[in-house]
Amino acid sequence: MYGLIDCNNFFVSCERVFNPALNGHPVVVLSNNDGCVIARSNEAKALGIPMGCPAFQIKDHTDPRQVVQLSARHIVYADLSHRIMSIMGSEVEGLEVYSVDEAFFRTPYDDVDQNHQFLARLVTKVHRCVGVPVSIGFAPSRSLAKIASHIAKKDPRITDGVYWLVRPEAIDIILRRTPIADVWGIGRRLTASLLGKGIDTAYKFAHMPSGMVRALYSVTVERTQRELRGEDCQVVNPVTIAHRSLMTSRTFGHVLTDRCQVQDAIVHFAQATAKRLRDEHQVAAAVMTYVRGDRFREDLPYYSNSCEMRLRTPSSSTMTLVHYALVAFNAIFRDGFGYRKAGVMVSELSPDSSVQLNVWDTEDHGKQRALMQAIDGINQRYSAHVVQLAPEAGEQSWSPNQSRLAPRSKTLRIYTGQIYDTDASEDCCDTSNDKTPHTHHSV
């Protein structure tokens, strides 16, 4: 089954992490130059402020003085998004980061109740670790998981943030209530066309003759239809979405405790991921490594962790990706635990033709690309993996390679901030009155 994790009112929730005083108040986030509303808190939605509403028209819907209007800070949102996806990547299989606040994944169990319990704990964990509330829906297909996550977010009866659509009767009931416009992949023009044929709910659409859907529209639309019937049709098309992330991971045959063995696996995963990136002519801007223990072994303490590194310049070079994957690995590996699974994920992919070089980058990308082409060529000609990097056991064996790399940016993406000691406001600095450069409180 597939799950979809969806962050609730994501941009507003991010702002509330760093300013809990915003909780309970109507809050909107405005696009660049404070043009339009791009995120709304539930309170702002209740006031009738529509998505995309120009800031100056908020007054048409409500007294603008009661709405907190904030300028978007996309760096902050991207950071919190990475943290959430990093936690998700360390807990579930097959994570497909679909947007800044949504990701599909495969649910870990066959049993619905087990999935439900596991995912409810995950919702709590993400909320505690990052501070952003999330909802999760799961179902036999991605399209149904999307509908389920929407219900998990909206239905006040759902208190643990998880909703599932598995039984056919339940799916039918929900599809009857779902307007056709709310179906994932059915855009505005398609909606208009379907409404013209009297198809106004997801249920009616799901029960149209397949041949008719294919003839009138396209194979893609027919896939969406089959997904609503509970078939898994891979509607996240790996080519059109151009893989926003790529993951290589493996469950080990037995629990590993030795650092070198796990590290070897990470090197292999990073190599394989780099090769897949080059095959797809893509480069990645972030590399994440995760390790996970065995949930079912009660005799060993359970440990799982992940760390994401940002690259100065997006790359598909094996050397670069292996290097960053290992730096991340070194940050999270702990002795004394058993490891059952590990993986490397790259994200923020873009075509390798569009790489923007960073001013501070000293890496010779032309040279690296030529070298990678040569290695791929040799490996193709003489069976796989004739030529490999040789990271031996232990961190120090890596240092010879490091002279080739850009100055290493270990971006753990930590925020610094200031805690004002409220009881000591007298003797602390006087700049504290003006700490909200991004905040417009309309007065």
Place this chain on the structure above:
Amino acid sequence: MNDQIELHPIEDSEEVTLRFFESRIQAGFPSPAQGMFGDTIDLNRELISNPASTFCARVIGNSMVDAGINNGDLLIIDKSLEPHDGDIAVCFIDGDFTVKRISIRSDGVYLTPANKQFPELHVSEESNFQIWGIVSHVIKNLTASM
């Protein structure tokens, strides 16, 4: 007053491994000959157990000086940790961020300063209160020129 954690993402903190002399320092000077020369220490790894849930904040104020937290210190905060009695935490209470020791007693939660000049704060039912994260480490600059 308008209290808020002001964000400054550290975009390019370099990985720095330092040679690490593992000798117990008892107020005397460690003899370089005693330590293990082979090991290095990476401060990121040393200070950050859970990258996804770790945040930093700088302290302004003196209410925690007796706990070794001074004005200007940098706090490493881990949001993934469960709060326990006695933990030092960054809390949000009635509109303000503050750093205090959490005391869980039979009659409720208290925020205890580590400075006799400051009063203890009882977290009442009506308080808008949130334990934002547990302080795991404090980074201090001990040079006189600070």
